[in-house]
Amino acid sequence: MCAAIEVITTPFFLNTTVNCFLVRAGDGFVLIDTGRFSKRAVIEGRLADAGCQPGNLKLIVLTHGDFDHCGNAAYLRKQCGAKVAMHVDDTGMVERGDMFWNRKQPNPLIKGLFGSMFRLSEADRFKPDWYLKAGDTLAAYGLDAEVIELPGHSKGNIGILTRSGDLFCGDLLGNVGKPDVWTMIDDPAAAKASVEKLRRYAIQTVYPGHGKPFAIETFLNHYQPK
Secondary structure, three states: OOOOOEEEEEOOOOOOEEEEEEEEEEEEEEEEEOOOOHHHHHHHHHHOOOOOOOEEEEEEEEEOOOOOOOOOHHHHHHHHEEEEEHHHHHHHHHHOOOOOOOOOOOHHHHHHHOOOOOOOHHHHOOOOOEEOOOOOOOOHHHOOEEEEOOOOOOOOOHHHHHHHOOOOOOOOOEEEEEEOOOOOOOOHHHHHHHHHHOOOOOOOEEEEOEOEHHHHHHOOOOOOOO
């Protein structure tokens, strides 16, 4: 694991966890995903312990629009003055608070059971400052990394790939038990294409939204398209 990456892990749902990643970027930091609003105090404490504070948090990047990844984005933007960046295809989730917005075929059972739970409150909704697309770089914020579009979990799921080969993949992949395609996939065909896209890049370590980081070979060596 790169020493410049601080993994911030908090409890999520049914014994799983969700990750945020604080990445050293020059004389400041870039935060990738922001966790659930209910874990705000924990996340703020971890940021402070790492030396991240108002003035040196340069950018907040959201890998996708789900509430467990963007729940503190509006709050941290206000507190730290950092811009928030994400893909345009997921912006309705954070602007409306609806995690099922722009998804291909929301499972009606899941939507009925969890629709009211998996939402952003009005206070936590926001409009992003920067709409990311494939090929965009974070160099202006001190991080030598580029954006890769990795739809499947959601239409706007993206990856951030650093020059050293660290990939922050959002919820395309996870590592609960073993590295694999994440269990909640909206568009299986898009997810399959996204996985195949990964083979074209010089990736070393994957930092998933859920579970521990893993070597890309660990996943690709056993991956069987469904």
